[in-house]
Amino acid sequence: MxxxxxxxxxxxxxxxxxxxxxxxxxxxxxxxxxxxxxxxxxxxxxxxxxPGGAYAVAKFKGPATDINDAWMLLMREYLPASGM
Known part of the structure; x- marks a missing residue:
């Protein structure tokens, strides 16, 4: 960059x-x-x-050690509850 x-x-x-x-x-x-x-x-x-379309977008702020937990929250809880 x-x-x-x-x-x-x-x-x-x-x-x-x-x-x-x-x-x-x-x-x-x-x-x-x-x-x-x-x-x-x-x-x-x-x-x-x-390409255009629907995407899940999430901001993450924190230590790299917490990325997996944030990813799991997004994939296992947020997205299924959103109907996507």
Whole structure:
């Protein structure tokens, strides 16, 4: 981010696996930022466009050791109760 002057962009993460089902060394996670239309990352990053649609979005603030608990709350309680 800093090397390309993108430190003020929106940051987000995309978890692809359930750590209670998938082995830790097999869990996939994309660390993402928004980028301007004309951004060219070279070989250090991939550009993806997220398709339109419904997404679950949650803010997390706390130590990394609490991420799993927040993820489980979102997946096991919030989303099922929301009807999604």
């Amino acid at each position: 800093q090397a390309h002057g993108l430190q003020n962009q929106i940051c987000y993460g995309i978890g692809h696996d359930d750590p209670s089902v998938t082995a830790a060394d097999k869990c996939r996670y994309d660390a993402c930022i928004t980028a301007p239309e004309n951004f060219s990352p070279g070989t250090q990053a991939n550009i993806k466009t997220l």
